[in-house]
Amino acid sequence: MSITRTQVGVIGGGPAGLLLSQLLHLKGISSVVLERQSRDYVLARIRAGVLEQGTVGLLHEAGVGARLDRESQTHEGFDIAFSGRRHRIDMAGLTGGGVVTVYGQTEVTRDLYEARDAMSGVVIEEADNVTPHNVESDAPYLTYEKNDGIHRVDCDFIVGCDGFHGVSRSAIPELVLKTFERVYPIGWLGILSKTPPISHENLYVRHDRGFALCSQRSSILSRYYVQCAVDEDPDEWPDERFWEELKARLPEDAAASIITGPLVEKSVAPLRSFVVEPMRYGRLFLAGDAAHIVPPTGAKGLNLAASDIHYLSQGLIHFYDRGDEQGLTNYSKIALRRVWKAERFSWWMTQLLHRLPEHGAFDRRIQESELEYLFSSKAAMTALAENYIGLPYE
Ligand code: APR
Ligand code: PHB
Numbered sequence: 001m002s003i004t005r006t007q008v009g010v011i012g013g014g015p016a017g018l019l020l021s022q023l024l025h026l027k028g029i030s031s032v033v034l035e036r037q038s039r040d041y042v043l044a045r046i047r048a049g050v051l052e053q054g055t056v057g058l059l060h061e062a063g064v065g066a067r068l069d070r071e072s073q074t075h076e077g078f079d080i081a082f083s084g085r086r087h088r089i090d091m092a093g094l095t096g097g098g099v100v101t102v103y104g105q106t107e108v109t110r111d112l113y114e115a116r117d118a119m120s121g122v123v124i125e126e127a128d129n130v131t132p133h134n135v136e137s138d139a140p141y142l143t144y145e146k147n148d149g150i151h152r153v154d155c156d157f158i159v160g161c162d163g164f165h166g167v168s169r170s171a172i173p174e175l176v177l178k179t180f181e182r183v184y185p186i187g188w189l190g191i192l193s194k195t196p197p198i199s200h201e202n203l204y205v206r207h208d209r210g211f212a213l214c215s216q217r218s219s220i221l222s223r224y225y226v227q228c229a230v231d232e233d234p235d236e237w238p239d240e241r242f243w244e245e246l247k248a249r250l251p252e253d254a255a256a257s258i259i260t261g262p263l264v265e266k267s268v269a270p271l272r273s274f275v276v277e278p279m280r281y282g283r284l285f286l287a288g289d290a291a292h293i294v295p296p297t298g299a300k301g302l303n304l305a306a307s308d309i310h311y312l313s314q315g316l317i318h319f320y321d322r323g324d325e326q327g328l329t330n331y332s333k334i335a336l337r338r339v340w341k342a343e344r345f346s347w348w349m350t351q352l353l354h355r356l357p358e359h360g361a362f363d364r365r366i367q368e369s370e371l372e373y374l375f376s377s378k379a380a381m382t383a384l385a386e387n388y389i390g391l392p393y394e
Helices: 014-023 041-044 051-062 066-071 089-095 105-118 239-249 251-257 301-322 326-353 361-374 379-391
Strands: 002-005 008-011 030-035 073-075 080-081 087-091 100-102 122-124 128-133 141-146 149-154 157-160 178-194 201-206 212-218 222-229 263-277 284-286
Touching: 008 014, 008 128, 008 141, 014 030, 014 051, 014 105, 030 141, 041 105, 051 066, 051 100, 051 301, 066 105, 087 379, 089 379, 100 212, 128 239, 201 326, 222 239, 239 263, 251 301, 263 326, 284 326, 301 326, 326 361, 326 379, 361 379
Parallel strands: 002 149, 008 030, 008 157, 030 122, 080 201, 157 284
Antiparallel strands: 073 100, 080 087, 128 141, 141 149, 178 222, 178 263, 201 212, 212 222
């Protein structure tokens, strides 16, 4: 068995794990990232890329903002369409200049991998059966299997950045871990097409046939979604069927102007709200999707991973720099305060825009009234805008 010694052992080489490892490295704190999959597999994932300014700031702090600055787009607002009408949420005007940055999560992850490589960061891919041990002690360690051997990583702290399906949550005793969950009985059928997006900004649609979203990855790569059944089979959706259904849900001007083309990616994602408390147990911390999941409606997943990593990296840096444990002690409480506000917003936006099976006639009228009120009230639109651009970090 090989034994490695590091300060922070990280489970998961997605955005959360890589960002943490990079931020710690820049402050002279060593880490080892253990990723179950290959890098190519991780980078093949198609994920949303609506970045809050806090996330953009953190990526610059991590030294991975250059390509983002060159290739990203800035959105000062977005549209919501319902009942055949289309309304714009002027985020910048309503929040004194607040905007979001559009840059695919795949590109964020790619930039982080390249930064880790450039600094000879230790990211071990295809690490099987990663297991946390002794998390209640001050000498925790990780074991994993690779190349037919078992390996051990001795560390001071373990951080579970291993996503919703990871292993780290199970290291917290069931009597300690509290789980909060809402599973929505619907999904999102998402596609990529090498076509120009219908507009520079995003368009969210509430329609009797179901929710739709028009987004993009660049000026020549569009991302579209239509609400579907949770068990929808993407193979039942040839290109023509997808475009017809999307156009049936779009307002007339968008349906008339959309440029269709071959679909280059097609998949169904489930919708879930999920939080575990606490996000710390002994020397084990949870961050990102390992601790919480939001429905994609508010585009908060990556941004919550970023704010978790902001709080946790600061706590670890203060611990190693000056023996101050306050940040680590307060991590779970502070991170969860921001997590729950984003969970609320994502749940609210999902209830507002989707046709949910449990919704009766009364619920549909309430939805319509909520949208009518939203667009008649500057205060209501401002509340939506300030949540969408991202609430401030504590
Ligand atoms: N051992 C090692 N690695 C694991 C294990 C395990 N047992 N289980 C999962 N992983 C890896 C996954 O392969 C993945 O690369 O952990 C990583 C977790 O990455 P994400 O799921 O992307 O989660 P996170 O880094 O928290 O980023 C959150 O990603 O899923 C999106 O919508 C989400 O945008 C949000 C962002
Ligand atoms: C995306 O571009 O994939 C996207 C954009 C906004 C969302 C969700 C997904 O709310």
